[in-house]
Amino acid sequence: MKTTIFAALAALIPVGAMAHDGVGVSDAYARSANPVTGAAFMVLSNHRDVDCSLVGVASDVAERVELHTTREVDGVMKMIRIEEPIEIAPYASHALQRGGDHVMFMGVKQPLKDGDMIPLTLDFGDCGTETVEVPVDNQRMPQPAGGTGEGAMQGH
Ligand SMILES: [Cu+2]
Structure with a gap:
């Protein structure tokens, strides 16, 4: 898996050699769940020798932007x-993926169409802030490891 390879490489390369010394964002994409709701997924890679935490997310694409996770509650x-x-x-990575942790857009101002770019700001507290452009890709299939991602997205 790409994530594993990257983590292994990151462990071998001294921090000074990295172009980036905070938290890197890769493989980001967003998708529409329905006309007013969407979600974004990506891999967060900590390039530092200290813990980094994602404490907040912001975007003007929606009225509310939240961090969500997916859990089984009473079998659902x-x-x-x-x-x-x-x-x-x-030096670890954390995947925001379907069926797991994700960024949720609620009250999307315009339906998310393939090819749209969504500006997203990720606040990593002491590890800094990252602003990325996340492409909308409604055709992308969930990762096999994503479990019940598709079902979990429905009706939300
Ligand atoms: Cu959600």
Whole structure:
């Protein structure tokens, strides 16, 4: 898997050699769940030798932007707002993926269409802030490891 390879490389390369010394964002994409709701997924890679935490997300594409996770509650997969920061260990990666943690857009101002670019700001607290452009890709299939991602997205 790409994530594993990247983590292995990151562990071998001294921090000074990296172009980036905070938290890197890769493989980002967003998709529409329905005309007013969408979600974004990506891999967060901590390039530092200290814990970094994703403490907040912001975008002007929607009225509300939240961090969510997916959990089984009474046998049903449900999306729940994350209250605690998402911690990323030194030189580790954390995937925001279907069926797991994700960025949720609620009250989307315009339906998310393929090829649209969504500006997204990720706040990593002491590890800095990253602003990325996330492409909308409604055709992309969930990762095999994403579990019940597709079902979990429905009706939210
Ligand atoms: Cu959600």
